[in-house]
Amino acid sequence: MTETDHTGDxxxxxxxxxxxxxxxxxxxxxxxxxxxxxxxxxxxLSFWRRLRLPELTSSRTFWWASGVATAAALLLSATxxxxxxxxxxxxSASVTVVPSTKVAVVRLTLAADVAVESAxxxxxxxxxxxxxxxxxxxxxxxxxxxxxxxxGDNEISIPVRGQHPGRxxxxxxxxxxxxxxDDEVVLEVTSG
Amino acid sequence: MTxxxxxxxxxxxxxxxxxxxxxxVTDHLPMVHRFARAFASLPSDAEDLAQDALLRVFRxxxxxxxxxxxxxxxxxxxxxxxxxxxxxxxxxxRALEEPVRRAHxxxxxxxxxxxxxxRQEERERLWGALRQLPAEFRVAVVLFDLxxxxxxxxxxxxxxxxxxxxxxxxxxxxxxxxxxxxxxxxVLPARRATAEDPSRPGTLxxxxxxxxTRGS
Numbered sequence: 410m411t412e413t414d415h416t417g418d419x420x421x422x423x424x425x426x427x428x429x430x431x432x433x434x435x436x437x438x439x440x441x442x443x444x445x446x447x448x449x450x451x452x453x454l455s456f457w458r459r460l461r462l463p464e465l466t467s468s469r470t471f472w473w474a475s476g477v478a479t480a481a482a483l484l485l486s487a488t489x490x491x492x493x494x495x496x497x498x499x500x501s502a503s504v505t506v507v508p509s510t511k512v513a514v515v516r517l518t519l520a521a522d523v524a525v526e527s528a529x530x531x532x533x534x535x536x537x538x539x540x541x542x543x544x545x546x547x548x549x550x551x552x553x554x555x556x557x558x559x560x561g562d563n564e565i566s567i568p569v570r571g572q573h574p575g576r577x578x579x580x581x582x583x584x585x586x587x588x589x590x591d592d593e594v595v596l597e598v599t600s601g
Numbered sequence: 602m603t604x605x606x607x608x609x610x611x612x613x614x615x616x617x618x619x620x621x622x623x624x625x626v627t628d629h630l631p632m633v634h635r636f637a638r639a640f641a642s643l644p645s646d647a648e649d650l651a652q653d654a655l656l657r658v659f660r661x662x663x664x665x666x667x668x669x670x671x672x673x674x675x676x677x678x679x680x681x682x683x684x685x686x687x688x689x690x691x692x693x694x695r696a697l698e699e700p701v702r703r704a705h706x707x708x709x710x711x712x713x714x715x716x717x718x719x720r721q722e723e724r725e726r727l728w729g730a731l732r733q734l735p736a737e738f739r740v741a742v743v744l745f746d747l748x749x750x751x752x753x754x755x756x757x758x759x760x761x762x763x764x765x766x767x768x769x770x771x772x773x774x775x776x777x778x779x780x781x782x783x784x785x786x787x788v789l790p791a792r793r794a795t796a797e798d799p800s801r802p803g804t805l806x807x808x809x810x811x812x813x814t815r816g817s
Contacts, residue, residue, distance in 0.1 A: 442623065
């Protein structure tokens with residue numbers, strides 16, 4: 410970009426900033442108030458209705474297929490968004506702690522108001538975590554699949570293991586038609 | 602307003618408390634309205650558009666999950682409402698026309714001793730040029746250049762990468778400068794119908810404007 414471009418941009422920016430002096434039209438707030446009063450209350454989330462916090466709820470314990478590893482249960486929050494209206498940014502999610510000697514079973518619960526034929530689901534791990542299969546560590550960093558969802562809760566369990574202490578974020582995305590749910594769970598792996 | 606106060610207002614508004622909602626959004630109203638001016642030429646249309654968007658924010662409040670700043674979420678919803686309005690308008694084959702009175706003012710030309718009138722004309726000229734930008738460029742220019750949002754704020758509102766915002770800004774400014782350099786009589790009404798065609802930005806940056814995919 411040339412100096413002329415920079416100067417031109419600055420001038421343009423200054424001209425545009427002048428528009429900020431425009432005030433609200435008279436009666437705007439009163440009219441808005443009337444419309445809000447007439448409007449229905451905030452609607453419950455339509456398709457994705459769940460709002461389950463990622464707490465280490467219940468002391469459920471799972472045994473992985475091999476029966477070797479004790480699994481810490483962790484409930485994944487897949488809170489509802491009707492669309493990608495709100496961009497994801499760092500979130501102060503609850504942190505679930507699991508020792509590096511254990512396999513954590515990430516319990517993903519997706520709740521739907523109506524049954525759907527196919528939802529696209531993707532779970533992505535940071536490099537420090539691994540999916541865990543019957544034979545141990547799996548090479549994939551991301552798992553994606555499609556499945557039907559029934560009306561109500563749909564639980565999906567995904568064994569994950571971290572071998573180095575640290576805090577890691579597991580990303581989950583589910584998509585049905587044009588509606589998205591995405592969230593993340595923070596897993597803290599401790600030594601021992 | 603402290604974060605705690607805001608969170609309480611959000612919780613009340615999510616339960617349908619209109620007064621709490623109004624307290625929550627009152628500081629944002631001028632920006633929401635100005636943002637609407639970039640999408641509707643007639644002041645009354647801009648007012649309706651802004652209020653429609655705010656109603657959508659109210660109805661969608663339960664989707665707010667505290668994972669982004671409330672203002673970011675609010676402007677993301679508002680932006681979405683404005684883009685939807687453009688699409689609806691385009692699907693109906695209807696473009697809101699520039700006010701006739703302004704065309705007359707420009708055609709008349711001549712000196713205007715009234716400085717306020719000149720400033721008003723300059724503002725209308727800028728709004729008119731902004732409305733001719735492809736919607737995605739327009740959003741970036743309005744949020745960054747006009748409203749002073751940071752790159753990452755604009756990126757969060759639009760659901761795109763910062764690099765995409767910079768690219769849109771660059772291209773948007775270039776187009777805007779050309780429009781503003783055009784003879785006065787040509788700027789506002791020209792290409793009105795295509796300017797409101799939501800397919801244009803998609804054509805220009807098909808991959809970058811897929812704000813539902815988070816870059817994947």
